[in-house]
Amino acid sequence: MDTDLPATRIRAKQRLGDVLFSGAALAAGILILVALAAVTIFLVAQALPAFTADPADVSKDGRGFWSFVIPLVFGTIWAAALALLFALPLSIGIALFISHYAPRRVALTLGYIVDLLAAVPSVVFGLWGITVLAPAMQPLYSGLVDSLGWIPFFAGPVSGTGRTVLTVAIVLAVMILPIITALSREVFLQTPRLHEEAALALGATRWEMIRMAVLPFGRPGLISATMLGLGRALGETMAVAMVLSPSVIISFALLTSQNPTTIAANIALNFPEASGIGVNVLIATGLILFLITLVVNSLARFIINRRKDFSGAN
Amino acid sequence: MTTLLSTPTPARKLSRGTMWSVLALSVLLSFGFFSLLVLGGASTDFNIVGAVLLAAIIYVALSFVMSRIVEGRRKATDRLATGLVTSAFVVALLPLISLVYTAVSNGLNRFDGDFFNSSMRNVVGQGGGGLHAIIGTLEITAAATLISVPIGIMTAVYLVEYGTGRLSRAITVLVDVMTGIPSIVAGLFAFALFALFFGPGIRFGIGGAVALSVLMIPVVVRSTEEMLKIVPNELREASLALGVPKWATVVKVVLPTAIGGIITGVMIAISRIIGETAPLLIICGMSTSMNYNLFSDRMATLPVFVYTQYSNQGTDTQAYLDRAWTGALVLILIVMVLNILARILSKVLAPKGTR
Missing domain, CATH: 1.10.3720.10 (MetI-like)
Structure with missing residues (x-):
């Protein structure tokens, strides 16, 4: 553009204020780049000794770093996946209730109430999970183990405290519920009015209208909301650290007192007492957690951005 | 059955009043059941969460069956979906209510001047603050x-x-x-x-x-x-x-x-x-x-x-x-x-x- 009309171009006066202000804005933007680079570099720098260290120093059983990390990775994904299993249907239900079922006037208030859940600090969720939820669920767990113990998921022996991975999953589900709900509610509200009215005019019931117009339109948004919720569940620390009675194992049993712990909870529980190579090992696990959430979140963003281009709404 | 429902008879509809009475009935049934458990000595406390859940399940099931008989399959599915979506919202409120209730009732025990006036220095056991x-x-x-x-x-x-x-x-x-x-x-x-x-x-x-x-x-x-x-x-x-x-x-x-x-x-x-x-x-x-x-x-x-x-x-x-x-x-x-x-x-x- 500039090169087209070199002769007639009127140059604005260079003002000191402009230079300073735009410079400050640019610096702030670049600082973000630097900060993220710093996060990665410092984590990698502190994590490196863990990868190269003598296996005997890394873990008590002396089998090295990866045999220590893989159960943690499993636990992280397992707990988050279970939480998603509970949270997803509930969130879709709540989002539909607020966007398409509740009367217009109260819908906003109802949305605010669900958002309140997001405002509760995670340590309070942890406290609630261990003092209220775990004891309340324990009788149910005993019942499940007694009657359905032949299913591998419900294999015994039952935990006496209720501090199982299932309780953790429920707490995590409650924590990610508001995120998934808020995002999918927005997507459902964006459904083109014409599609909805067309479906209703053809004689569809409200549910048929939702199934034919709202859900297909909202599917990509729903997927990315799910991914963002998953990302949050993967990185959640305190609720897991407080509620779970942890061990470093791979197990699909939901109700025993031997539960696979998560990376984040493991760091929180062991970091204050860690020293020497132990610190490096924990930071290395943190780096792996960072990578996992990075992949999940990027996938979510990718789906959101792809949708922007093809969405019928714009 | 299908031929009967698909004939263009004047649409039969469950009235609003009927649905409200079904809701009242299911709440009554569920709370009655849990009260009986308490009275019979099977459990010590009245399980309010269980009662609400059971009431929701009874209501959704009842309204589905009634609607299936009176209004036909499509309307019944619609009612089922409405019931499920509404219950999802109610279920999500349960943890919020429970959490706020527990935090307030337990938190008020030490919500006093001492808590806002002292640290935990040299405190073991009672007293101290945040x-x-x-x-x-x-x-x-x-x-x-x-x-x-x-x-x-x-x-x-x-x-x-x-x-x-x-x-x-x-x-x-x-x-x-x-x-x-x-x-x-x-x-x-x-x-x-x-x-x-x-x-x-x-x-x-x-x-x-x-x-x-x-x-x-x-x-x-x-x-x-x-x-x-x-x-x-x-x-x-x-x-x-x-x-x-x-x-x-x-x-x-x-x-x-x-x-x-x-x-x-x-x-x-x-x-x-x-x-x-x-x-x-x-x-x-x-x-x-x-x-x-x-x-x-x-x-x-x-x-x-x-x-x-x-x-x-x-x-x-x-x-x-x-x-x-x-x-x-x-x-x-x-x-x-x-x-x-x-x-x-x-x-x-x-x-x-x-x-």
């Missing part, structure tokens, strides 16, 4: 806000007013990435950064503020960016046409127009980080004494206070639990006040003349 933790939380949050808000707002200004091309796209992507950083990783980052300079035993308040900034900046950038984007271009053009320099246009015209939304975003960001526990546990540690100095020594914060009171219960368990719940209640109250304040401010400071 003043040191409250001070620590306020100081660290304030420091994090001081770091994040200028960076966040200036980044948003860059993205909306100046940024073009590859750099601005890269920053947008990286802000997204930062949004997804798990809080514990932010704590590890702050630790890794400061351990490099001060040795591996480093624990101090400002480290916590840095960790929280990593979590706070993307939230501030995002919300400010959204707000700046909805400032009408006519305002900028009018200002520039009057010969106002660009920086003054941004400072005097664009930012004041968006200030309501920006402040709301900052408040929401603060309320998000003020309850963070994991990063502070790592880089600030825990202390039982007052520490006003952000730059030296371990510093107590409210979330970590709650956590340690729970996890290191002394001999007098109840005293520790009470303090933990009171801490949790104070934390919830702070977050709540911040949220409400944000909402009020966004109403008050909204640009005049719109809508």
Whole structure:
């Protein structure tokens, strides 16, 4: 553009204020780049000794770093996946209730109430999970183990405290519920009015209208909301650290007192007492957690951005 | 059956009154059943959660069956969906109600002057309070806000007013990435950064503020960016046409127009980080004494206070639990006040003349 009309171009006066202000804005933007680079570099720098260290120093059983990390990775994904299993249907239900079922006037208030859940600090969720939820669920767990113990998921022996991975999953589900709900509610509200009215005019019931117009339109948004919720569940620390009675194992049993712990909870529980190579090992696990959430979140963003281009709404 | 339903007979419909009585009946049945359990001695407490759930299940099932018989398959499915969607909302409210109820009822035990007036120095068992933790939380949050808000707002200004091309796209992507950083990783980052300079035993308040900034900046950038984007271009053009320099246009015209939304975003960001526990546990540690100095020594914060009171219960368990719940209640109250304040401010400071 500039090169087209070199002769007639009127140059604005260079003002000191402009230079300073735009410079400050640019610096702030670049600082973000630097900060993220710093996060990665410092984590990698502190994590490196863990990868190269003598296996005997890394873990008590002396089998090295990866045999220590893989159960943690499993636990992280397992707990988050279970939480998603509970949270997803509930969130879709709540989002539909607020966007398409509740009367217009109260819908906003109802949305605010669900958002309140997001405002509760995670340590309070942890406290609630261990003092209220775990004891309340324990009788149910005993019942499940007694009657359905032949299913591998419900294999015994039952935990006496209720501090199982299932309780953790429920707490995590409650924590990610508001995120998934808020995002999918927005997507459902964006459904083109014409599609909805067309479906209703053809004689569809409200549910048929939702199934034919709202859900297909909202599917990509729903997927990315799910991914963002998953990302949050993967990185959640305190609720897991407080509620779970942890061990470093791979197990699909939901109700025993031997539960696979998560990376984040493991760091929180062991970091204050860690020293020497132990610190490096924990930071290395943190780096792996960072990578996992990075992949999940990027996938979510990718789906959101792809949708922007093809969405019928714009 | 199918031929009967598909014949064009005048549509039969369940009236509103009928559905309300079905709801009343299912509530009655469910609560009656659970009362019987209590009276019969099978359980000691009245299980309110179970009763609500059972009532919802009975209602959904009953309305589905009745509608299937009277109104046909499609209407029945519609009623089933309505029932399920509504129950989903009710189920989601249960943990919220339970949590608030527990926090208030347990937290009020120690919600007294002592709690806000004393630290945990030399306290074992009863007494003591969370003043040191409250001070620590306020100081660290304030420091994090001081770091994040200028960076966040200036980044948003860059993205909306100046940024073009590859750099601005890269920053947008990286802000997204930062949004997804798990809080514990932010704590590890702050630790890794400061351990490099001060040795591996480093624990101090400002480290916590840095960790929280990593979590706070993307939230501030995002919300400010959204707000700046909805400032009408006519305002900028009018200002520039009057010969106002660009920086003054941004400072005097664009930012004041968006200030309501920006402040709301900052408040929401603060309320998000003020309850963070994991990063502070790592880089600030825990202390039982007052520490006003952000730059030296371990510093107590409210979330970590709650956590340690729970996890290191002394001999007098109840005293520790009470303090933990009171801490949790104070934390919830702070977050709540911040949220409400944000909402009020966004109403008050909204640009005049719109809508």
